[in-house]
Amino acid sequence: xxxxxxxxxxxxxxxxxxxxxxxxxxxxxxxxxxxxxxxxxxxxxxxxxxxxxxxxxxxxxxxxxxxxxxxxxxxxxxxxxxxxxxxxxxxxxxxxxxxxxxxxxxxxxxxxxxxxxxxxxxxxxxxxxxxxxxxxxxxxxxxxxxxxxxxxxxxxxxxxxxxxxxxxxxxxxxxxxxxxxxxxxxxxxxxxxxxxxxxxxxxxxxxxxxxxxxxxxxxxxxxxxxxxxxxxxxxxxxxxxxxxxxxxxxxxxxxxxxxxxxxxxxxxxxxxxxxxxxxxxxxxxxxxxxxxxxxxxx
Amino acid sequence: xxxxxxxxxxxxxxxxxxxxxxxxxxxxxxxxxxxxxxxxxxxxxxxxxxxxxxxxxxxxxxxxxxxxxxxxxxxxxxxxxxxxxxxxxxxxxxxxxxxxxxxxxxxxxxxxxxxxxxxxxxxxxxxxxxxxxxxxxxxxxxxxxxxxxxxxxxxxxxxxxxxxxxxxxxxxxxxxxxxxxxxxxxxxxxxxxxxxxxxxxxxxxxxxxxxxxxxxxxxxxxxxxxxxxxxxxxxxxxxxxxxxxxxxxxxxxxxxxxxxxxxxxxxxxxxxxxxxxxxxxxxxxxxxxxxxxxxx
Numbered sequence: 001x002x003x004x005x006x007x008x009x010x011x012x013x014x015x016x017x018x019x020x021x022x023x024x025x026x027x028x029x030x031x032x033x034x035x036x037x038x039x040x041x042x043x044x045x046x047x048x049x050x051x052x053x054x055x056x057x058x059x060x061x062x063x064x065x066x067x068x069x070x071x072x073x074x075x076x077x078x079x080x081x082x083x084x085x086x087x088x089x090x091x092x093x094x095x096x097x098x099x100x101x102x103x104x105x106x107x108x109x110x111x112x113x114x115x116x117x118x119x120x121x122x123x124x125x126x127x128x129x130x131x132x133x134x135x136x137x138x139x140x141x142x143x144x145x146x147x148x149x150x151x152x153x154x155x156x157x158x159x160x161x162x163x164x165x166x167x168x169x170x171x172x173x174x175x176x177x178x179x180x181x182x183x184x185x186x187x188x189x190x191x192x193x194x195x196x197x198x199x200x201x202x203x204x205x206x207x208x209x210x211x212x213x214x215x216x217x218x219x220x221x222x223x224x225x226x227x228x229x230x231x232x233x234x235x236x237x238x239x240x241x242x243x244x245x246x247x248x249x250x251x252x253x254x255x256x257x258x259x260x261x262x263x264x265x266x267x268x269x270x271x272x273x274x275x276x277x278x279x280x281x282x283x284x285x286x287x288x289x290x291x292x293x294x295x296x297x298x
Numbered sequence: 299x300x301x302x303x304x305x306x307x308x309x310x311x312x313x314x315x316x317x318x319x320x321x322x323x324x325x326x327x328x329x330x331x332x333x334x335x336x337x338x339x340x341x342x343x344x345x346x347x348x349x350x351x352x353x354x355x356x357x358x359x360x361x362x363x364x365x366x367x368x369x370x371x372x373x374x375x376x377x378x379x380x381x382x383x384x385x386x387x388x389x390x391x392x393x394x395x396x397x398x399x400x401x402x403x404x405x406x407x408x409x410x411x412x413x414x415x416x417x418x419x420x421x422x423x424x425x426x427x428x429x430x431x432x433x434x435x436x437x438x439x440x441x442x443x444x445x446x447x448x449x450x451x452x453x454x455x456x457x458x459x460x461x462x463x464x465x466x467x468x469x470x471x472x473x474x475x476x477x478x479x480x481x482x483x484x485x486x487x488x489x490x491x492x493x494x495x496x497x498x499x500x501x502x503x504x505x506x507x508x509x510x511x512x513x514x515x516x517x518x519x520x521x522x523x524x525x526x527x528x529x530x531x532x533x534x535x536x537x538x539x540x541x542x543x544x545x546x547x548x549x550x551x552x553x554x555x556x557x558x559x560x561x562x563x564x565x566x567x568x569x570x571x572x573x574x575x576x577x578x579x580x581x582x583x584x585x586x587x588x589x590x591x592x593x594x
Binding site: 009012013015016017018019020022023024025026027029030031033034035037038041048095098099101103108109111112113115116118119120121122123124125126127128129130131136138141142144145170226229230232233236237251254255258259264267268270271272274275278279282 | 328329331332335336339340341342343345346349357358360361362404405407408410411412415416417418420423426427430431432433434435436437438439440441442443444445447461463464465470495499520523524526527531541542543545546549553558561562564565566568569572573576580
């Protein structure tokens with residue numbers, strides 16, 4: 001009996017590892033090796049042409065104590081995450097709440113709110129560049145017609161970051177769908193019970209809807225945090241770090257160091273700092289999640 | 299007695315009427331909000347379409363012209379021939395099609411292993427697979443670039459295509475979730491009949507998983523269509539650029555000459571395939587998003 005059992009285990013092991021072998025090989029070649037190599041490069045000076053030269057902690061010391069642009073970059077990135085993540089999730093939540101009501105043409109509205117997510121970043125960038133244009137753009141044309149001052153959405157330091165966050169909020173279709181599915185999973189009976197207990201609409205929302213959708217919120221907070229710290233494409237396309245480094249975010253600065261200045265060692269050190277920041281924030285979010293995420297439904 | 303009953307009835311009536319008025323007000327308010335918001339969200343894309351169909355002087359008219367007169371369809375063929383749009387479109391497909399094939403092949407195999415075979419170490423490895431989603435691409439970017447450079451793969455599509463044949467955390471996760479929902483009895487019955495795991499995978503699971511494979515395939519295709527940083531890093535020759543990177547290069551051609559109608563026509567053409575795919579597969583895609591989104 002025992003030998004039969006172990007034969008089964010061996011067969012399962014062979015089959016299992018055979019099936020997952022493509023991923024295992026990929027993990028070694030395209031994830032584990034690059035991570036180790038990147039850690040090594042981060043302790044070197046490396047311009048690709050000449051072989052890497054070991055410099056110990058110099059890169060890290062430079063970026064912490066000397067690189068003033070990096071300090072600016074950190075500030076920009078923290079602002080983007082601290083404002084952009086809550087703003088995006090709030091927009092998605094409000095849209096989902098709105099669509100959770102019975103109404104005519106709901107699929108049409110849903111599609112309209114979802115559509116921006118589908119638009120490839122390059123095309124979205126060009127469309128926004130045109131809509132936000134300070135001379136002939138739609139929004140500034142209207143502002144001018146009211147006799148107000150034109151808003152330099154992409155060309156002023158005060159506006160550029162916020163403009164990028166607004167565009168981020170425009171494309172929240174996926175998060176909206178996740179919230180919508182979560183809202184529709186809330187059992188009707190809970191609302192009925194709350195109503196019997198005399199809860200008004202606001203109380204039903206606060207004590208039933210919100211707790212029941214916290215698992216979806218946790219998922220979205222984590223994916224948005226990870227995504228926002230890596231924010232690159234739209235910023236690179238629309239402002240490329242400008243004006244005057246006001247939208248120079250972490251990944252943009254990293255890309256510039258690697259592929260414009262060819263400071264591969266320094267860029268690797270940056271990438272490890274980014275990695276550690278992401279792991280820390282994800283960890284904190286998970287750790288605190290038992291205080292605000294409610295799994296009563298599951 | 300009757301008087302007080304009548305008063306009560308009257309008050310109940312008044313309360314009911316009051317509730318109905320409130321209901322009508324909240325319903326109307328709801329529609330007003332949804333319609334206004336829809337307009338706000340649709341505005342950039344509507345404006346893109348309107349601009350793409352405008353004659354040159356209309357583009358710069360203030361206040362903005364909402365209905366182009368005349369409607370100039372010629373902007374599309376003109377914009378797409380001034381720049382080699384067809385070539386870039388073909389480049390996009392040359393990348394996206396192999397990427398979709400590679401992803402479906404590798405990820406369905408791996409997902410089957412994780413979902414349907416109980417092998418030692420499965421839990422830990424699957425957790426590792428999910429954990430890799432947290433690793434920013436930027437950490438792998440530089441060594442990968444150097445690795446591909448040493449292989450002589452820069453300026454080819456290989457760095458973009460080959461990794462797809464070795465699985466990806468997100469599609470593996472999605473397919474695993476789908477495979478888990480297929481009743482275990484089907485596999486058990488086949489095993490008793492002496493089927494190997496590979497045969498079960500090919501004959502039983504894959505045919506049942508066609509819809510989920512379609513979802514993953516579509517997501518992968520759209521992701522590849524949109525991928526910007528990969529081609530930006532690995533390709534230097536503008537002739538090799540897929541649309542996602544090339545469109546930005548058209549800026550110098552169009553923006554600086556103030557040919558915004560052409561830029562919008564090119565943008566609309568870039569967006570069209572993705573929207574058509576979404577329209578055709580809306581239900582499956584939405585299910586795909588929500589299934590993997592929270593039911594994990």
